[in-house]
Amino acid sequence: MLEAFLSGLLDVFAYPTFLLMLLGIAAGFVVGILPGIGSPGAMAIMLPFIFAMKPLEAFAFLLGMYAVTATTGDITSILFGVPGEVVSAATIIDGHPMAKHGEAGRALGAALMSSLVGAVIGAFTLAAAIPIVTPLVLSFKSPEFLALGLLGIAFLAVLSGESKLKGVLAGGMGLVLAMVGLDPQENIERYTFGLVGLWEGVGLVAALVGLFAIPEIVDLWVKGTGIAETQVGKLGGVWQGIKDTFIHLGITLRCSMIGTFFGLVPGVSGALSQWVAYGHAVQSASDKSRFGKGDVRGVLGPGAANNSGIGAAMIPTIAFGVPGSATTAILLGAFIIQGLQPGPKMLTEKLSLIFSMVWLIVVSNIITVMVCLIFLNQLAKITHIRGALLIPALLTLVFLGGYADTNSYLALAITLSFGVVGLVMVHQGWPRPPMVLGLVLGPLIERNLFISYEVYRFGFLLRPIVVVIIVIALAVLFLPNIQEMVIRRSALKEKAVVASEE
Amino acid sequence: MSRARNDILISAFLVLLLLWVVWEARSWPFRTRLFPWAIGFPVLALAMIQFGLACWKAIRERSYADAVHTHGEPVEKADAGRSGHQARLEVPTGEEAGVVLDPKLERQRTISISAWTVAFALGFYLFGFKVGSLLLSPAFLRFQAEESWKMSVFYGLGIYLFFLVAFELALGTPLPSGVIATSLGLQSFDWYLVNPILNIILGR
Numbered sequence: 001m002l003e004a005f006l007s008g009l010l011d012v013f014a015y016p017t018f019l020l021m022l023l024g025i026a027a028g029f030v031v032g033i034l035p036g037i038g039s040p041g042a043m044a045i046m047l048p049f050i051f052a053m054k055p056l057e058a059f060a061f062l063l064g065m066y067a068v069t070a071t072t073g074d075i076t077s078i079l080f081g082v083p084g085e086v087v088s089a090a091t092i093i094d095g096h097p098m099a100k101h102g103e104a105g106r107a108l109g110a111a112l113m114s115s116l117v118g119a120v121i122g123a124f125t126l127a128a129a130i131p132i133v134t135p136l137v138l139s140f141k142s143p144e145f146l147a148l149g150l151l152g153i154a155f156l157a158v159l160s161g162e163s164k165l166k167g168v169l170a171g172g173m174g175l176v177l178a179m180v181g182l183d184p185q186e187n188i189e190r191y192t193f194g195l196v197g198l199w200e201g202v203g204l205v206a207a208l209v210g211l212f213a214i215p216e217i218v219d220l221w222v223k224g225t226g227i228a229e230t231q232v233g234k235l236g237g238v239w240q241g242i243k244d245t246f247i248h249l250g251i252t253l254r255c256s257m258i259g260t261f262f263g264l265v266p267g268v269s270g271a272l273s274q275w276v277a278y279g280h281a282v283q284s285a286s287d288k289s290r291f292g293k294g295d296v297r298g299v300l301g302p303g304a305a306n307n308s309g310i311g312a313a314m315i316p317t318i319a320f321g322v323p324g325s326a327t328t329a330i331l332l333g334a335f336i337i338q339g340l341q342p343g344p345k346m347l348t349e350k351l352s353l354i355f356s357m358v359w360l361i362v363v364s365n366i367i368t369v370m371v372c373l374i375f376l377n378q379l380a381k382i383t384h385i386r387g388a389l390l391i392p393a394l395l396t397l398v399f400l401g402g403y404a405d406t407n408s409y410l411a412l413a414i415t416l417s418f419g420v421v422g423l424v425m426v427h428q429g430w431p432r433p434p435m436v437l438g439l440v441l442g443p444l445i446e447r448n449l450f451i452s453y454e455v456y457r458f459g460f461l462l463r464p465i466v467v468v469i470i471v472i473a474l475a476v477l478f479l480p481n482i483q484e485m486v487i488r489r490s491a492l493k494e495k496a497v498v499a500s501e502e
Numbered sequence: 503m504s505r506a507r508n509d510i511l512i513s514a515f516l517v518l519l520l521l522w523v524v525w526e527a528r529s530w531p532f533r534t535r536l537f538p539w540a541i542g543f544p545v546l547a548l549a550m551i552q553f554g555l556a557c558w559k560a561i562r563e564r565s566y567a568d569a570v571h572t573h574g575e576p577v578e579k580a581d582a583g584r585s586g587h588q589a590r591l592e593v594p595t596g597e598e599a600g601v602v603l604d605p606k607l608e609r610q611r612t613i614s615i616s617a618w619t620v621a622f623a624l625g626f627y628l629f630g631f632k633v634g635s636l637l638l639s640p641a642f643l644r645f646q647a648e649e650s651w652k653m654s655v656f657y658g659l660g661i662y663l664f665f666l667v668a669f670e671l672a673l674g675t676p677l678p679s680g681v682i683a684t685s686l687g688l689q690s691f692d693w694y695l696v697n698p699i700l701n702i703i704l705g706r
Contacts, residue, residue, distance in 0.1 A: 051673075168514065172548060188530055218615050222608055388649070423612075423616075434683065
């Protein structure tokens with residue numbers, strides 16, 4: 001394993017892997033700094049580039065971009081009070097007031113260094129988790145993987161939207177869409193309307209770019225960007241921010257652990273962990289008076305938590321094929337495009353690739369922080385790019401992505417259709433990540449269902465681990481409702497007591 | 503149309519779609535219909551519940567609106583129940599930060615960008631990706647985004663070169679030439695101009 005760990009590091013610096021990682025980082029800078037195109041949309045748009053790449057090259061490109069977006073999103077949060085990414089929103093609370101008080105450089109230094117510390121902790125957690133989860137994963141059979149797939153959809157469905165039912169339904173619709181095409185057992189056409197172009201299914205990339213990228217492009221045009229209304233002055237005090245990370249190392253490390261923990265749990269993305277980390281930073285401080293007005297600890301907490309989740313979120317994705325967020329769901333799609341199947345095979349036969357991913361996260365974050373520190377003033381200028389200038393290039397990449405997946409013009413219509421579905425879902429508050437996950441996991445779930453039934457008949461539902469997973473899934477679905485009911489009842493009781501006392 | 507009414511329409515559509523999904527599977531062999539039924543029936547049940555909830559919500563909203571209209575009761579904000587702590591932590595995300603648009607303008611912009619999206623798809627179908635983007639990118643920038651002609655034309659050429667270099671030369675992925683060129687039996691519209699130049703540059 002140590003050999004794979006070291007060869008994973010060497011592979012990162014091989015040509016053209018390293019170059020592709022740098023390209024991914026460059027793309028990540030633009031995506032992360034410009035609000036509008038989020039990390040899932042950008043990841044989906046970049047998928048056509050990976051068709052001609054080898055697995056390691058593809059992940060160097062994608063992980064390079066993914067690792068950067070959370071870090072760079074902090075830049076606009078601090079400078080303009082506009083988060084480049086949803087996961088950078090908590091940084092605004094103290095980061096932006098610091099910028100207003102002339103401490104933008106210090107806030108950025110703190111955000112960047114804490115992000116790096118968080119990313120390194122998250123990445124090495126992934127490395128450390130491999131020997132622990134491998135025996136567990138190897139003990140799992142088809143029924144367990146089937147249950148895990150459904151559990152993953154339940155997690156993402158419940159936690160990624162305003163309505164649990166809509167989330168679960170969206171996940172279910174993703175599974176239904178995955179049925180389109182030739183049935184894998186009997187080669188019978190299912191829901192293809194007689195179109196040969198649908199025999200292979202709806203086309204994962206066409207669906208992904210349609211669902212995620214088109215609504216974001218529409219949003220980019222509708223809202224218009226060019227977020228920087230004011231010129232940014234020279235950013236000084238960056239080194240003080242870096243020092244702050246180590247002065248408050250306890251907060252940085254604890255918040256990194258919070259981000260790692262949340263990253264491990266499917267469905268609980270950085271969007272939540274940053275707030276928990278911020279809350280922890282406030283709670284653990286003896287003097288809370290500066291929070292909300294520009295306390296550097298309020299920048300360190302969310303910064304560390306965001307990036308530590310990246311490596312941690314890869315653990316359930318690689319080990320169980322259960323991604324924790326929209327971005328990792330798309331990354332799982334990239335695994336499938338590259339012919340890789342998460343689970344036992346990946347953990348035993350592709351160990352070097354997994355460790356390369358660990359190193360990719362670490363190296364790309366180090367490079368990002370270095371580039372940010374050196375070119376901070378220049379990077380701030382990216383915010384002056386008008387959204388309209390990005391749209392033609394993005395639209396071309398979107399449709400090219402859809403086409404390249406199946407080499408069929410039908411993919412253009414599928415991309416457009418999913419674009420409409422994505423727009424409606426955004427407008428009506430239906431979460432898109434569960435649908436993507438359903439679509440990605442559909443074929444795996446069907447295969448595991450079929451094998452489970454063939455081997456165990458319905459007895460597979462009574463296997464101990466399956467029962468445990470089903471109980472967890474039910475708890476995920478219904479526990480919040482039960483908690484809410486208990487809280488309501490106790491509130492009613494309290495009211496009744498107060499009324500009787502009066 | 504209100505969000506509640508849209509939800510009714512969407513869930514009704516889903517119920518009908520899922521009914522068709524499970525109905526269509528009835529004549530398939532067991533191995534083929536196992537997954538469609540194992541997933542289809544529970545999801546259909548969920549869609550029916552969602553439909554019921556959407557109807558109930560719409561009725562409740564309507565009766566509340568009627569009550570407000572009749573008695574002039576103040577309308578509470580939907581998020582009034584949130585705790586102060588939660589409210590403090592709510593920060594606008596990248597999608598919504600700092601931009602408040604007139605709904606009419608928002609609708610107009612949505613329609614125009616949607617039309618351009620369809621136009622791009624159609625352009626790629628007819629002319630292929632390179633020539634399609636060479637034609638459509640400047641058109642979008644000049645006529646929709648109101649950029650200068652110079653900027654629009656240079657941008658179009660830049661996009662064309664990007665796709666030529668990144669996909670065809672670097673990644674070795676040939677891009678389709680579009681149905682018009684194919685039906686005319688042409689290699690692609692740009693091939694006859696660009697290929698000789700590339701041959702010279704690359705020494706082929």
